[in-house]
Amino acid sequence: MSLIVQKYGGTSVGNIERIKAVAARVKTWRERGDRVVVVVSAMSGETDRLLALAKEIQARPNPREMDVLLSTGEQVTIALLSMALGGVGCPAKSYTGGQVHIRTDNSHNKARIRNINGARVEADLDAGCVVVVAGFQGVDEEGNITTLGRGGSDTSAVAMAAALDADECQIYTDVDGVYTTDPRIEPRARKLDRITFEEMLELASLGSKVLQIRAVEFAGKYRVPLRVLSSFKTGKGTLISFEEEAVEDAVISGIAFNRDEAKLTVLGVPDQPGVAYKILGPISEANIEVDMIIQNVTADEATTDFTFTVHRNDYEQALEILHSTTRSLAAREVSGDDRIAKISLVGVGMRSHAGIASRMFAALAKEGINIRMISTSEIKISVVVDERYLELGVRALHYAFELHHADGGC
Amino acid sequence: MSLIVQKYGGTSVGNIERIKAVAARVKTWRERGDRVVVVVSAMSGETDRLLALAKEIQARPNPREMDVLLSTGEQVTIALLSMALGGVGCPAKSYTGGQVHIRTDNSHNKARIRNINGARVEADLDAGCVVVVAGFQGVDEEGNITTLGRGGSDTSAVAMAAALDADECQIYTDVDGVYTTDPRIEPRARKLDRITFEEMLELASLGSKVLQIRAVEFAGKYRVPLRVLSSFKTGKGTLISFEEEAVEDAVISGIAFNRDEAKLTVLGVPDQPGVAYKILGPISEANIEVDMIIQNVTADEATTDFTFTVHRNDYEQALEILHSTTRSLAAREVSGDDRIAKISLVGVGMRSHAGIASRMFAALAKEGINIRMISTSEIKISVVVDERYLELGVRALHYAFELHHADGGC
Numbered sequence: 001m002s003l004i005v006q007k008y009g010g011t012s013v014g015n016i017e018r019i020k021a022v023a024a025r026v027k028t029w030r031e032r033g034d035r036v037v038v039v040v041s042a043m044s045g046e047t048d049r050l051l052a053l054a055k056e057i058q059a060r061p062n063p064r065e066m067d068v069l070l071s072t073g074e075q076v077t078i079a080l081l082s083m084a085l086g087g088v089g090c091p092a093k094s095y096t097g098g099q100v101h102i103r104t105d106n107s108h109n110k111a112r113i114r115n116i117n118g119a120r121v122e123a124d125l126d127a128g129c130v131v132v133v134a135g136f137q138g139v140d141e142e143g144n145i146t147t148l149g150r151g152g153s154d155t156s157a158v159a160m161a162a163a164l165d166a167d168e169c170q171i172y173t174d175v176d177g178v179y180t181t182d183p184r185i186e187p188r189a190r191k192l193d194r195i196t197f198e199e200m201l202e203l204a205s206l207g208s209k210v211l212q213i214r215a216v217e218f219a220g221k222y223r224v225p226l227r228v229l230s231s232f233k234t235g236k237g238t239l240i241s242f243e244e245e246a247v248e249d250a251v252i253s254g255i256a257f258n259r260d261e262a263k264l265t266v267l268g269v270p271d272q273p274g275v276a277y278k279i280l281g282p283i284s285e286a287n288i289e290v291d292m293i294i295q296n297v298t299a300d301e302a303t304t305d306f307t308f309t310v311h312r313n314d315y316e317q318a319l320e321i322l323h324s325t326t327r328s329l330a331a332r333e334v335s336g337d338d339r340i341a342k343i344s345l346v347g348v349g350m351r352s353h354a355g356i357a358s359r360m361f362a363a364l365a366k367e368g369i370n371i372r373m374i375s376t377s378e379i380k381i382s383v384v385v386d387e388r389y390l391e392l393g394v395r396a397l398h399y400a401f402e403l404h405h406a407d408g409g410c
Numbered sequence: 411m412s413l414i415v416q417k418y419g420g421t422s423v424g425n426i427e428r429i430k431a432v433a434a435r436v437k438t439w440r441e442r443g444d445r446v447v448v449v450v451s452a453m454s455g456e457t458d459r460l461l462a463l464a465k466e467i468q469a470r471p472n473p474r475e476m477d478v479l480l481s482t483g484e485q486v487t488i489a490l491l492s493m494a495l496g497g498v499g500c501p502a503k504s505y506t507g508g509q510v511h512i513r514t515d516n517s518h519n520k521a522r523i524r525n526i527n528g529a530r531v532e533a534d535l536d537a538g539c540v541v542v543v544a545g546f547q548g549v550d551e552e553g554n555i556t557t558l559g560r561g562g563s564d565t566s567a568v569a570m571a572a573a574l575d576a577d578e579c580q581i582y583t584d585v586d587g588v589y590t591t592d593p594r595i596e597p598r599a600r601k602l603d604r605i606t607f608e609e610m611l612e613l614a615s616l617g618s619k620v621l622q623i624r625a626v627e628f629a630g631k632y633r634v635p636l637r638v639l640s641s642f643k644t645g646k647g648t649l650i651s652f653e654e655e656a657v658e659d660a661v662i663s664g665i666a667f668n669r670d671e672a673k674l675t676v677l678g679v680p681d682q683p684g685v686a687y688k689i690l691g692p693i694s695e696a697n698i699e700v701d702m703i704i705q706n707v708t709a710d711e712a713t714t715d716f717t718f719t720v721h722r723n724d725y726e727q728a729l730e731i732l733h734s735t736t737r738s739l740a741a742r743e744v745s746g747d748d749r750i751a752k753i754s755l756v757g758v759g760m761r762s763h764a765g766i767a768s769r770m771f772a773a774l775a776k777e778g779i780n781i782r783m784i785s786t787s788e789i790k791i792s793v794v795v796d797e798r799y800l801e802l803g804v805r806a807l808h809y810a811f812e813l814h815h816a817d818g819g820c
């Protein structure tokens with residue numbers, strides 16, 4: 001008998017038929033003897049409907065009241081799902097975030113969970129109930145309703161699993177697992193049975209939108225086994241586990257990509273201490289997040305070229321800031337490009353296998369793809385290329401590392 | 411500087427424009443220097459929408475979950491109204507029933523308020539905020555969400571006013587006050603400036619649907635001055651006050667009526683002790699509420715005729731029950747009539763004025779209206795007549811007691 005926390009997103013509970021389907025699925029787990037806690041999102045479309053109401057009143061709605069408003073979305077779902085569970089003979093009790101003491105800080109609209117008191121949920125589980133909890137929401141120290149921001153229901157589920165010391169946290173979504181890359185780009189992309197937390201973090205942050213990154217971090221920190229699976233199909237999905245447990249020892253797990261970035265370069269900066277800070281300080285003050293950063297000494301050794309990437313939406317603003325910084329730094333010029341794409345190879349096996357980078361560069365070179373930036377971490381190599389080479393690059397790497405074979409990636 | 415609790419019903423907050431209008435109205439009170447607590451219902455249509463969702467899942471939805479579901483309706487309104495207040499420069503904070511500790515018993519869907527802790531609301535008022543509270547809802551001892559049943563927002567407002575020792579509880583609705591009778595039946599019906607709690611109770615329970623009867627009882631018990639007024643028009647509405655304060659000393663305040671009842675008679679019941687119990691026991695066991703009850707000795711003095719009224723919806727079932735009771739009681743026969751109407755004259759002045767009943771019966775007789783049942787209380791005389799005489803009877807009495815004159819009713 002296991003304790004399972006399941007999370008169903010907005011699409012999975014998007015209408016009454018789907019809520020009934022979720023109830024039926026939960027019932028099969030109960031019938032196996034498992035104890036089940038279900039965390040749900042608002043029905044798809046509901047959050048947008050509420051947002052639109054608020055926007056009719058205030059262009060920038062009051063954040064505290066926004067949370068009071070938006071948290072009703074999940075509350076509707078927990079009630080309906082509990083009814084549906086009752087309807088199929090599964091006694092169930094629903095709780096809002098506040099009712100099960102999901103304590104957060106007081107950052108409305110983007111609160112972070114501090115702790116959860118699982119006592120009440122455990123009592124209900126002991127009494128044979130399925131417990132249905134509203135995702136995405138909590139209360140601060142003073143009992144004000146908070147929300148975790150969009151997608152926060154994943155984090156709610158993981159936090160609940162951690163608090164209850166659950167055997168597994170299952171995230172049901174509209175995809176059936178984590179793939180070696182996006183199947184829309186590489187049709188031979190293969191679903192992974194297992195992946196490590198670190199790999200998942202790199203894949204998630206690099207644009208595979210399967211799981212909320214904070215939820216993955218949380219699960220890694222509290223060592224909650226996490227599984228991604230489909231609400232609509234059967235199958236075991238992908239288990240996100242700890243490195244020592246990983247059975248597939250492929251070097252490379254997957255290829256992530258991102259076309260939301262833009263690249264900015266300051267050329268010919270006099271090479272003095274504090275250059276990086278002088279360039280990036282004003283960018284960060286404007287609340288622009290920087291992703292990759294590269295600094296190279298130039299041929300004359302007296303100046304340096306400094307390149308970084310930002311979100312494409314921030315490109316124009318960042319360029320403007322750079323122009324004024326450049327003047328004060330007496331740098332030669334500023335250039336930029338918002339038609340780039342980032343492709344990243346991710347895999348814990350890199351740690352113990354040499355030659356991954358050169359194999360990657362060779363595969364890209366063979367296709368005539370020019371690499372514009374390179375950045376590496378322990379389990380990831382990212383390259384920036386012209387946007388038009390994105391699909392070609394992803395496919396070339398997928399093939400080169402044999403990711404379409406279950407025993408590939410080595 | 412007064413402390414005012416205002417309650418706005420579903421129609422008054424039925425869309426964004428109306429919510430903004432409520433905010434503007436609240437602002438005028440704030441600008442007079444009053445401290446204001448606002449209690450709101452769900453936007454009109456919202457409760458029905460939620461109910462329909464529940465019914466799609468379960469024909470008889472789980473009562474606990476129903477409360478979790480329905481309470482979201484008011485929660486949406488408090489958030490939107492607080493935003494609208496912020497938008498017009500009136501700082502506001504919203505609270506659910508649970509957040510301001512509106513403690514109820516645990517009768518889901520029809521809970522009763524036990525107590526309210528006003529401390530948090532008072533702190534916000536002291537800080538210069540308008541406090542917006544979700545009506546209709548509370549939490550039980552264990553923190554489960556409860557609702558007070560339809561119309562319960564009136565009770566929430568009165569209970570909040572009692573807890574805060576407010577100077578006045580204002581119920582904003584789509585009528586501008588309490589009338590001497592329904593203006594759709596008697597166009598000369600006149601709005602009352604004042605009425606006593608006892609009169610209001612009789613008028614409310616007899617079918618004037620202005621105020622929830624429980625709210626009036628609550629206000630009377632805790633001596634909260636209650637005022638009914640229009641959300642859409644200006645005007646002072648009707649103040650419901652205590653007898654000693656009533657300035658208009660009209661004998662009769664108004665005429666209520668009800669066409670939702672049906673009459674049942676058991677003829678020729680052997681006159682023994684316990685007859686009433688034997689007849690009404692099975693009716694009450696079937697959860698049918700009985701309104702008027704009359705028992706008369708017949709000419710032969712050995713048998714009695716027993717008549718009572720029930721809600722028209724319960725008529726068929728009550729008749730069926732009576733048929734079997736009648737056999738066991740050896741009564742002669744059962745008859746019934748569901749085409750009746752009840753007309754009631756209400757006024758505290760009856761206590762000190764004789765001859766009201768005979769004047770009432772004379773007025774009805776003059777129009778050829780046959781009285782089928784009579785029942786009296788200290789401040790009310792009700793008659794049952796054929797349904798087709800309802801309008802004629804109401805108008806005749808309105809005229810006979812000169813209710814269209816401000817100095818009438820005496």
